[in-house]
Amino acid sequence: MANPLIRNLEQFGALSHAEKAALQAATGMVRDFAPDQDLVRDGDRPRDCKLILEGVACGYKLLGDGRRQIISFHIAGDFIDLQGLLMGAMDHSIGSLTPGRMAVVSHATMLDLTETSPRIARALWRTTLLDAAVFRQWIVGLGRRSAYARIAHLLCELCVRLKAVGLSQDGSYDLPVTQAELADALGLSTVHVNRTLQALRRHSLIMLRGGKLTIADWEGLKAAGEFDPHYLVAGRKNDANGRSGWLPSGPEPSGVSPEL
Amino acid sequence: MANPLIRNLEQFGALSHAEKAALQAATGMVRDFAPDQDLVRDGDRPRDCKLILEGVACGYKLLGDGRRQIISFHIAGDFIDLQGLLMGAMDHSIGSLTPGRMAVVSHATMLDLTETSPRIARALWRTTLLDAAVFRQWIVGLGRRSAYARIAHLLCELCVRLKAVGLSQDGSYDLPVTQAELADALGLSTVHVNRTLQALRRHSLIMLRGGKLTIADWEGLKAAGEFDPHYLVAGRKNDANGRSGWLPSGPEPSGVSPEL
DNA sequence: CGCACAATTGAAGCAGCTCAAAATAAGTGG
DNA sequence: CCACTTATTTTGAGCTGCTTCAATTGTGCG
Secondary structure, three states: OOOHHHHHHHOOOOOOHHHHHHHHHHOOOEEEEOOOOEEEOOOOOOOEEEEEEEOOEEEEEEOOOOOEEEEEEEOOOOEOOHHHHHHOOOOOEEEEOOOEEEEEEEHHHHHHHHHHOHHHHHHHHHHHHHHHHHHHHHHHHHHHOOHHHHHHHHHHHHHHHHHHOOOOEOOEEEOOOOHHHHHHHHOOOHHHHHHHHHHHHHOOOEEEEOOEEEEOOHHHHHHHHOOOOHHHHOOOOOOOOOOOOOOOOOOOOOOOOOOO | OOOHHHHHHHOOOOOOHHHHHHHHHHOOOEEEEOOOOEEEOOOOOOOEEEEEEEOOEEEEEEOOOOOEEEEEEEOOOOEOOHHHHHHOOOOOEEEEOOOEEEEEEEHHHHHHHHHHOHHHHHHHHHHHHHHHHHHHHHHHHHHHOOHHHHHHHHHHHHHHHHHHOOOOEOOEEEOOOOHHHHHHHHOOOHHHHHHHHHHHHHOOOEEEEOOEEEEOOHHHHHHHHOOOOHHHHOOOOOOOOOOOOOOOOOOOOOOOOOOO
16 A cells, blocks of 8 residues: 555645655654544644554644534544644644554654655645645534534545545445544534434434444435535546546536535 | 735745745736625636735635635735635635735746745745634634634634734724624624624623724633634744734733643 | 443523514715 | 615514433443
């Protein structure tokens, strides 16, 4: 299997042999992590960038009263603290949800890579732009979507992202996330997440059991969450219009540019 | 007055004479815009990047039922469609809220700038990281904060950002935003925004009249919104720990690293 | 087998919503 | 500068999606 970082960055355009070699060398230092552990903490000034190779983590912030909001989920190929490279301090924490492994790349190496190769710099910048696009969707969901639509949207998003790194087949994937964590991500209470999941099951949109999620009705789930995967693939090479077999399954809907 | 772009990018570290000259030259092409006009539209594939020089704009997404969620506010010095440079298509729209002027920089020029100067590339990347940090705060607010705290936080954020570009003095600034627009930004109804603003006034935290906002009690408003400005200034030069007179007024609270 | 955590259920409460209308403010043409 | 029109702010009142509190029922695992 190719280096997850290289695969990730090459989504946007090929890299030269030398560039790939440099990235390969940079990600040589690997570290394991346990579940439910902080990988980076709010306020930290990391001295390196960490890239998930295996496992799942989430970004989160704690509020004054101890409640928390989960900001993002991170899977293989994701840098979790690029912010530290250019911003100095972290404005949020990253916690592991499962055991896993990450590559650790010193800031010096990162800066060197970006200085040497404008293409790598650009690809990294692009990952930040993609993060921002995901954040925008979360904002829309939290601000204006019902609990039902919010969950549906998140499950769609995860499916597409996991599929892109080979961790989802046939609309089925591991969801190593408790309902309490889902609630923190979706801005809901645990109780309501539970009831809403039941509704999604009752409507035969999903099956969920023992951390394994199966999307039973992709089109239905997409519709329920008003999910449009364009935002996840913009800028990719070899699918100028955002469709070329990366979808979980089934044909695209007719409209070429569905207005959100 | 210095070029807003140069001022913006130099927050993070000085640029060379040549770099500043290149940026100055790049922002030569200027265009006016009217209020309530789309500057960029969801799905567009812009051929240039637009930088606000004067006026206020907002990013937004429309939902299927016509409701909308405002994603971001843009002020002088902000690029509004950097996304278009590397991602191709826009995943949201940008609308003007006031009349204003913007600089238009072709993608070719942008790419050239970033290729020629790693420092400019890095500074631009950093603005995207900053955008992402702001998004994270919005997510926390929408997900977990009360209407009251949400509004307070937004007003604090705007104050700090406007102050940074010289558009706020003494905790007072123009807020050319209707309550309906605030509602769309905060994920609330117009009615509730109105009532909550009244509460903020009743508690003497703010004064608001005719589009002019005055923060009457900065510490109180900060506390109400659990606002911690660190996320807006991380990585800035000349204030490693995020305090050096850029605050609206009054001393910093005692704790150095207030846990959010 | 039994602990500890996760999922589920029930019931009451409330923050914020919707609907509807009145009161201001902000244009706009004459 | 006024009369008229339109947008924004404000108020009232009933409604509901989601929360909170409090158990109960799985379920993975040492």
